[in-house]
Amino acid sequence: MAAEDFLSGVELISPAEFAKQKIKSMQDYILLSAQALANLFRRPLYIADILQQADSIGVGSLSITVLAGTFTGAVLAMNSASTLERFGSLSLIAQLVSVGMVRQLGPVITGLMVAGRNASGMASELGSMVVTEQIDAMRALGTDPLKKLVTPRIVSTTVMLFFLTILSDLFGLLGGSAVATLLLGLDFRQYWTDAWQILAFADVFTGLIQPVFYGFVIASVGCYYGMSTTGGTQGVGRSTTQAVVTSSVLILAVDAFLTRALTLLLGFR
Amino acid sequence: MSLFSSSLASEPRKEASNDAIVFENVELSFEDNAVLDRISFHLPHGQTKAIFGVAGSGKSTILKLALGLLKPDSGNIFVLGEDITQLKEDELSHLRSRIGIVFQESALFDSLNVRDNVAFRLLEENKTPAGQIESSVREALSFVELENTMNMLPSELSGGMRRRVAIARAIITKPEVLLYDSPTGGLDPITSTNIVELIVKQRDVYKTSSLLVTHRLQDAFVMATHSFDKASGHMKHLPAGSKTEVPMSFLILKDGKVIFDGDAHELAHSQDAYIKKYLS
Numbered sequence: 001m002a003a004e005d006f007l008s009g010v011e012l013i014s015p016a017e018f019a020k021q022k023i024k025s026m027q028d029y030i031l032l033s034a035q036a037l038a039n040l041f042r043r044p045l046y047i048a049d050i051l052q053q054a055d056s057i058g059v060g061s062l063s064i065t066v067l068a069g070t071f072t073g074a075v076l077a078m079n080s081a082s083t084l085e086r087f088g089s090l091s092l093i094a095q096l097v098s099v100g101m102v103r104q105l106g107p108v109i110t111g112l113m114v115a116g117r118n119a120s121g122m123a124s125e126l127g128s129m130v131v132t133e134q135i136d137a138m139r140a141l142g143t144d145p146l147k148k149l150v151t152p153r154i155v156s157t158t159v160m161l162f163f164l165t166i167l168s169d170l171f172g173l174l175g176g177s178a179v180a181t182l183l184l185g186l187d188f189r190q191y192w193t194d195a196w197q198i199l200a201f202a203d204v205f206t207g208l209i210q211p212v213f214y215g216f217v218i219a220s221v222g223c224y225y226g227m228s229t230t231g232g233t234q235g236v237g238r239s240t241t242q243a244v245v246t247s248s249v250l251i252l253a254v255d256a257f258l259t260r261a262l263t264l265l266l267g268f269r
Numbered sequence: 270m271s272l273f274s275s276s277l278a279s280e281p282r283k284e285a286s287n288d289a290i291v292f293e294n295v296e297l298s299f300e301d302n303a304v305l306d307r308i309s310f311h312l313p314h315g316q317t318k319a320i321f322g323v324a325g326s327g328k329s330t331i332l333k334l335a336l337g338l339l340k341p342d343s344g345n346i347f348v349l350g351e352d353i354t355q356l357k358e359d360e361l362s363h364l365r366s367r368i369g370i371v372f373q374e375s376a377l378f379d380s381l382n383v384r385d386n387v388a389f390r391l392l393e394e395n396k397t398p399a400g401q402i403e404s405s406v407r408e409a410l411s412f413v414e415l416e417n418t419m420n421m422l423p424s425e426l427s428g429g430m431r432r433r434v435a436i437a438r439a440i441i442t443k444p445e446v447l448l449y450d451s452p453t454g455g456l457d458p459i460t461s462t463n464i465v466e467l468i469v470k471q472r473d474v475y476k477t478s479s480l481l482v483t484h485r486l487q488d489a490f491v492m493a494t495h496s497f498d499k500a501s502g503h504m505k506h507l508p509a510g511s512k513t514e515v516p517m518s519f520l521i522l523k524d525g526k527v528i529f530d531g532d533a534h535e536l537a538h539s540q541d542a543y544i545k546k547y548l549s
Contacts, residue, residue: 138378142390
């Protein structure tokens with residue numbers, strides 16, 4: 001294939017233009033997020049839409065959260081077992097699973113799962129509305145799409161991810177306990193006592209503050225890509241992919257910064 | 270142009286005039302592509318103006334500008350006396366309650382049934398009692414002869430029915446201005462004629478000012494040569510040699526510029542080579 005044929009559909013842009021586009025995208029994202037948050041203090045609040053989204057995002061993500069949490073806890077227990085056994089510390093498995101799940105894995109795995117399911121859903125739903133002029137129609141009919149579509153999704157995702165994370169932590173511990181008792185022969189009661197007693201305020205606080213940030217990231221990124229969709233159905237597909245990739249990477253990036261900030265704030269062991 | 274931008278508005282300028290819509294030297298470009306180049310025209314109250322032009326000539330853009338969905342790069346746009354280039358988004362929302370629009374592909378909300386689509390504005394405003402909303406929806410749907418589709422979803426309707434529901438949604442608040450974006454595009458001749466009849470009915474019975482974007486010259490000429498007869502409930506051809514004036518005018522765009530703005534008679538007798546070719 002000739003080079004010109006290969007490049008015929010490729011648009012080449014200068015590095016300066018590329019940087020300008022990225023900065024503009026970031027500016028639009030920040031503006032959308034800020035306006036969506038400011039809408040929390042303006043009427044109407046669209047309570048029915050918030051509840052509907054909470055059902056769709058929260059209840060709809062229950063099964064994947066429970067399954068992901070359970071298997072993460074189980075795998076964590078299995079992988080840790082061999083290492084702990086070498087040092088004769090197999091009894092510490094409950095503490096390890098408990099702190100690992102509650103402080104880090106529960107929130108991150110739940111965030112990634114919900115991002116995969118819901119950031120893509122939001123981007124494709126809103127993207128389809130953009131390309132079929134439903135967003136324009138909404139504005140033409142006097143309704144602010146950010147207020148009706150974006151703010152309820154951000155509120156619902158943030159609130160529901162908090163509760164989903166608690167569930168994920170619980171099922172992670174259950175998965176760990178199944179491995180500990182059924183495969184490793186540890187005492188079930190001892191496992192739960194150890195798992196409970198090891199948790200300090202800092203662990204729980206760290207684990208429960210993260211989903212608030214991740215929920216905001218998932219919904220705002222999903223909505224941003226949806227509302228910025230151009231280029232018909234192909235554009236909707238592109239937005240969906242970008243929303244999942246960006247929100248997943250952002251969750252991990254926010255995790256890194258948050259961990260550092262909380263370490264400084266709470267003074268971890 | 271940013272999707273989320275809002276204008277830094279000063280006090281909006283008002284202009285008292287007999288015109289429902291005025292465009293003054295409006296310019297708009299997307300990146301380096303000039304879509305509209307110093308466009309000026311006016312739409313008197315009660316008149317319907319058909320806008321023609323080849324694909325990509327900026328016809329639909331004019332409607333979006335008139336509704337404030339897009340902001341021009343320069344120039345002024347007055348709608349119902351308000352300079353909408355100076356209005357903030359929430360001020361525009363208020364003005365939009367006096368304007369109805371029918372989008373090219375209907376743009377019905379696919380997750381809502383016909384009743385909720387048509388009642389959308391009233392439900393959102395939350396000012397109208399439920400019983401009155403119901404009767405308004407029935408009235409609007411009966412105008413387009415689709416009363417029996419109330420509980421159907423847009424996906425269950427044909428293209429022509431969706432277009433008629435979109436008209437019902439646009440007229441439910443009895444707007445002072447209506448904007449039609451290719452309302453007959455892609456429809457069969459019989460359905461197109463039904464839609465044209467609805468537009469003529471809206472023009473002649475309710476005296477609504479309208480901008481009509483269309484590719485179909487024959488639709489606009491039907492509208493220019495017919496008036497709505499309330500007695501029969503159908504539009505009727507004006508008698509030959511009739512002096513009755515239909516409030517209808519034509520605007521033709523070429524390369525982002527207005528090359529014709531006048532009535533059917535002036536259009537038919539234009540000597541412009543491009544217009545002659547377009548009409549043929």
